[in-house]
Amino acid sequence: MNADVVVVGAGPVGLLLAAELRLAGVTPLVLDRLARPTSEPKARGIGPLAVEALRRRGLGEDLAKFHEQGLADKTRDHGSEKGHFAQIYKIDPDLQEEPERTGALIWQPDLERILAEHLASLGVPVLREHEVTALAQDDSGVTLTVRTPEGERRVHAAYVAGCDGGRSTVRKLAGFDFPGTAPTSVVRRLIGDISGMERLPAPGWQPAGMVMHAPGMVATVEHDGFPEDRDVPLTGEEMRDSVLRVTGVEVEVTAVRDTLRFTDVARQATTYRLGRVLLAGDAAHVHSPNGGQGLNLGLMDAVNLGWKLAATVTGRAPDGLLDTYTAERHPVGAAVLHNTRAQSALLRPGAHEAAMRDIVSDLLDLPEANRYFGRLLNGLGTRYDLPYPAAHPLAGRPCPDLRLTLPSGGTRTLAELAASGRPLLVHAPSQPETAQAAAAWRDALDVVEATIEDRDGLTAAFVRPDGTVAWASGPGPADTTTLTAALHAWLPLA
Ligand SMILES: Cc1cc2nc3c(=O)[nH]c(=O)nc-3n(C[C@H](O)[C@H](O)[C@H](O)COP(=O)(O)OP(=O)(O)OC[C@H]3O[C@@H](n4cnc5c(N)ncnc54)[C@H](O)[C@@H]3O)c2cc1C
Structure with missing residues (x-):
């Protein structure tokens, strides 16, 4: 068998990565060792960034169907609808900086079913009972040995993405370093x-x-x-x-x-790419589930990697595009490991730790501290370093679901325009110079003239397929020099 990309693992991260690759023009081969998805409940929800990413692919209504039951289950199990830090259930969604950007409560098997249906609707099958047992890579590609009920098969791919969970075989076979801290607790x-x-x-x-x-x-x-x-x-x-x-x-x-x-073992691969092998999700980072961050982190790895890997495979990637995957996602993973270690420390038994827990609990009663802990867990503070000077406060940050009014008077949300997975340039009618500056990228970019209704000081935004604001403008003449630098950095010229 041959494939441009093999995705190893049809957990939530592998399913979403495969769908993102397909939207960006590459049909991956998806392999999973299990005969059917596991029913292990694991995560009970996803954070606001993953919710926004899935809404951009048209999955918002499917997610919403589970929220009410999820809320009831959470209240039954924890006596609170609030989020927690170190099992202190005080993080109040209403106190957060952007309270409208919320997560969704959905058990992991239900989420995996939604993602599997999404992938199937894009025409990508999952080959089950296909377990990767060996891997060899050279300059031309990667050869996998795969155990199947019909015997051993060899698969050759230009790139392999290991989405095969915390004990990742791909990570071990490809020789990734995976340093970290030993467990301090076992549940x-x-x-x-x-x-x-x-x-x-x-x-x-x-x-x-x-x-x-x-x-x-x-x-x-x-x-x-x-x-x-x-x-x-x-x-x-x-x-x-x-x-x-x-x-x-x-x-x-x-x-x-x-x-x-x-x-609560906490380990992270030092790089998410070794040659033609990439890691995403738990394969790249493991940590305690405290604060419910793992799934959100992994799904955001998938949306960051999908379009970059597809552009690389099809020869459309600007120089160095694939290396921005580790550069952007590794610090986000490291920050999650950091806060989960702090939670583990607070959760140890003993008088000193109990005193610390009391103090953190009191701190959470202060709205500013509540927002601080909320931001640690919800990912909304994520900001990628951009390889050009972008001054707008939204640049490098995950784009909220903007409300837009079109010149026809019709209204749309950003999510409604993003289902194709293509990058978007939204600009106010008063800033036609942005569309002119982007003319050379017209094949790679959807340009939409619209007024952004719900963000003061935002009149134009170039939004990458993963929802990151690559460039933004306020009112007045737009900085098209930086816009052009941004387009060069992320997209192929026509
Ligand atoms: C008890 C618990 C509670 C949690 N709660 C939360 C929460 O509330 N919120 C949250 O965000 N996260 C939570 N998490 C973390 C979350 O479950 C994981 O981050 C998530 O499952 C990672 O998804 P993944 O796709 O990276 O890996 P996985 O879900 O582990 O999927 C990996 C897939 O790879 C396949 N595979 C493995 N090896 C091979 C191989 N050699 N060949 C082929 N296929 C292979 C497996 O069969 C599997 O289908 C929790 C985890 C646990 C254990």
Whole structure:
């Protein structure tokens, strides 16, 4: 088999990356080792940047259908609709700088179904029961060995994207460095038939860790006793021993329906590209799920990489375009690892940590501090360094979903104009010089004359396919010199 790009892993990140590649003109081959998607619930939501990215591809209504149920589930499980830092549920959506830019509550399997349908609607199949077991790359491409029910196959590709999760085979086979910090805590959760639960203490901290329980479910958090082999699934015996260590109570597990075990190990690849192999999502970074950031981070990797990789494969990329993927996304991942480590430190048992948690909890009552912690988690503070001087405050930042009025009087949102995945230049009727400056890029860019209604000081914006504002202007004559530099940096000339 041959392909321009092979995407290894049909988790949320691989599915979205494959769809972005297809929109940008490349048909990838998508491989996953599993016969069917996993039903493991994992993430219960995505942040505002991923929501905006999916709305730009027409998936907003599908996401919205799950929000009400997600809110009910969250309130049931955590007693609050608010976000949390280190399990302190005080981050108030209404206090944030841009409260209209919100995340969506949707369980990960439902999100994966939406993304799989989106990819299928673009005509890209997923080859299941295809497990990558070996990888070799040279200047001309990458050869993968793939285990399938029909035997071993070889696949040759110009580029390979490893979206194969935290224990990424692609990352290991290609030789990426993956430094970081060892786990400080392990969470175990078992759903099944458990007797002796009535003798457990109330859910909460014990001297040796934390216990949580509800009918048919028991979970612990411990700060030692890490599993020797993380690939061995959690057993009833291991869960019983953990509950005993934390509470001193012996429960008996007679039937196991579902288990989950994860740690707060925090590691990040030093680069997201080695030659013709790229990493995205958990394959590039792992950290504790505290604050619910992993999925958002990975989906934004996918939208950043998709159009750049497609342009590289089809020979339309300006010099160095693919290397901006690591340059832009690595610092964002590093910031997430940083705040999840702080959350792990706050979540350790002990009088000193409890005192710190009390102080952070008090801080979260201050609106400015609430916004600070909100910004750490929601990604809205993301700002990429641009390779040209762009003075507007929105330049380098994720574009909000602007409301636009067209010269005909009709209205559109930016998301409605972005379904094709093409870059956009929106400009006010008073700034025709922007469209003139962009004339040489007309094949690569959609130019829309419209008035931006809902942002003071914004009259024109050049928005990349990943939703990043590459250049923006306020009223008055537009800075077309910088606009031209921006167009050169990101798009091929006609
Ligand atoms: C308990 C828990 C709760 C979480 N809660 C949140 C949350 O609330 N919010 C949030 O944003 N994130 C959360 N996360 C993190 C989130 O689940 C991950 O960041 C997300 O799954 C990453 O997606 P991915 O596509 O990168 O990897 P994965 O979802 O791991 O997908 C990888 C895919 O690659 C396939 N694969 C692996 N190896 C191979 C191979 N060799 N060949 C072919 N295919 C292969 C796998 O079968 C899988 O389908 C949570 C995680 C956990 C564990």
